[in-house]
Amino acid sequence: MAGRLSALERERIGLGRAAGESVGQIARCLGRAPSTVSREVGRFERYGQQYLPSAADWASWLRHRR
Structure with missing residues (x-):
């Protein structure tokens, strides 16, 4: 995994x-499953917003901090 x-x-x-x-194209380039990329994009492209990598990385850090 x-x-x-x-x-x-x-x-x-x-x-x-x-x-x-x-x-699918992005997933192939990264060597990841399309579902992984789809979930990531879906979290941040709601309501017509653009995917912002820095915001996504910060949100991930907040979700996974211990």
């Missing part, structure tokens, strides 16, 4: 979404 997405992977997701790439 793969670990959480890294900041670099989130940056790649953000660049891919800005370029109009599909979730």
Whole structure:
């Protein structure tokens, strides 16, 4: 099982979404399951908002801190 997405992977997701790439294309590039990328994008692209990698990374840190 793969670990959480890294900041670099989130940056790649953000660049891919800005370029109009599909979730499947981004997942193949990262070597991740499309469902992983879809969940990540779905958390932050609600209500027409743009995916922002820095905000996503910060939210991940807040969710997973111990």
